[in-house]
Amino acid sequence: MDKRHEELVEKLKDSEFKKGYENACGEYKVGIIPNIFGWILVFAGNTVYGKKPSYEKFKAVEVIARIPYQSWEWISYMFLTAMYGNEQKAINLTHTSRFGRVAQDNETMHVVVMTQICKREGLGGPFRHYLIPLLFSFFYYIVSAVLYTVHRKSALELNYLFESHAYEQYSEFIEECGDELKKRHIESEFLKFYGRECKNEYELFCSIRDDELIHRNESIRRISVPRA
Numbered sequence: 296m297d298k299r300h301e302e303l304v305e306k307l308k309d310s311e312f313k314k315g316y317e318n319a320c321g322e323y324k325v326g327i328i329p330n331i332f333g334w335i336l337v338f339a340g341n342t343v344y345g346k347k348p349s350y351e352k353f354k355a356v357e358v359i360a361r362i363p364y365q366s367w368e369w370i371s372y373m374f375l376t377a378m379y380g381n382e383q384k385a386i387n388l389t390h391t392s393r394f395g396r397v398a399q400d401n402e403t404m405h406v407v408v409m410t411q412i413c414k415r416e417g418l419g420g421p422f423r424h425y426l427i428p429l430l431f432s433f434f435y436y437i438v439s440a441v442l443y444t445v446h447r448k449s450a451l452e453l454n455y456l457f458e459s460h461a462y463e464q465y466s467e468f469i470e471e472c473g474d475e476l477k478k479r480h481i482e483s484e485f486l487k488f489y490g491r492e493c494k495n496e497y498e499l500f501c502s503i504r505d506d507e508l509i510h511r512n513e514s515i516r517r518i519s520v521p522r523a
């Protein structure tokens with residue numbers, strides 16, 4: 296758990312603050328390459344799991360969501376091996392790997408908790424739940440790693456699109472199923488281990504939705520921060 300991230304999640308409970316934060320990057324226009332890959336990811340996800348948000352779809356989204364952060368952390372360590380002689384570059388690269396680490400841990404919490412919910416609901420099959428997300432992840436890892444190495448802005452913009460999609464899907468789910476979610480208690484050892492407290496699924500889904508909003512905005516903010 297990252298203290299600064301959790302403080303921002305708390306602040307986003309204030310609707311006025313959230314509106315400003317949401318608008319800060321809401322109209323951002325991405326380049327053609329991230330647009331193409333973003334479209335492929337969303338189209339493939341909608342084709343396999345349906346357009347409507349569901350527990351099953353969220354589980355697949357969360358398996359894939361960790362991937363870019365994982366690849367960026369690996370790449371920044373790789374660059375650090377070549378550039379540790381330059382202190383400023385080493386600081387910038389350490390910031391990148393820290394950002395990748397924090398976001399990965401956050402997405403890991405999402406996928407672990409979502410998997411427990413799917414188990415409880417009796418949802419799960421080796422093909423739709425394991426093999427397909429794994430194939431998506433493999434494709435996404437290659438694309439994220441190559442883009443981050445050769446054109447970092449495109450990699451961050453692609454993540455912006457993916458996180459925007461996740462944010463919209465969680466928002467739609469909460470809008471449609473909010474009353475039901477308030478009645479569902481959440482019990483997860485991993486959630487406690489991570490350090491987040493949620494009384495019910497409504498609180499959990501609202502906090503995950505806001506995690507995705509933070510990831511979305513942070514992807515754009517990092518475009519102006521030098522990699523090394």
Ligand SMILES: [Fe+2]
Nearest residue numbers: 357360402405
């Ligand atoms: Fe997530």
Ligand SMILES: [Fe+2]
Nearest residue numbers: 360458507510
């Ligand atoms: Fe995310």
